[in-house]
Amino acid sequence: MSSHLSWQAEEATVGELAERAGVAASALRYYEREGLIRSRRTTGNQRRYGRDTLRRVAFIRAAQRLGMPLAAVRDALGMLPEGRTPTREDWARVSACWREDLDARIRLMQQLRDHLTGCIGCGCLSLDVCALANPQDRLGEEGPGARRLALPAAGPGEE
Known part of the structure; x- marks a missing residue:
């Protein structure tokens, strides 16, 4: 069964985000354990990710392809704003560090x-x-x- 993330959705389930980001759900759970991304829990204890998490996952995947250690990725993501989608300027500041x-x-x-x-x-x-x-x-x-x-x-x- 395919989960489709609507462009209008503010949050995504694990399956929706995994499918849209092109990663396994287990990778998302791993990134969360490592402090790279965050989710909120529903009353049924299901994860919900903000739409901006999609960009963070894309950044993590790109950094992994460059061979960047996860600690460096975590530090870089720590420079990004919480609660809003990072701007081009935010990403430029992060990439300048590397x-x-x-x-x-x-x-x-x-x-x-x-x-x-x-x-x-x-x-x-x-x-x-x-x-x-x-x-x-x-x-x-x-x-x-x-x-x-x-x-x-x-x-x-x-x-």
Whole structure:
């Protein structure tokens, strides 16, 4: 059975919001537990979400696609007004907070793209040549083998 969220509706049920936002109802309950969205309860203890929650869910999903941690998403959503739909200016203020982090992520992705062929062919356990994890073999100065793996010390009779 399909739940359709009317454009006139001020509130949505879990099913209506889930369908309109393109997420599972369990995702909405998770977002609520994590403090990312809020609902009110009816006398029958059913969740009802304000229409502005649809935009918040879209923002959460976009942030997840960017790889933003939920703590950062929660902080950003905390900057938005309660009880009204955020304006373009509200969203601009929130997105400006992430600019530096996103720029750093973009630089890292560009570096990975530019050196990916070398990374795939390097073997990654010796790290003799790796422009990303071990430029100029600086880890080789610490000794042989994989320097970034936290292996336990060998026990008696083990090597």
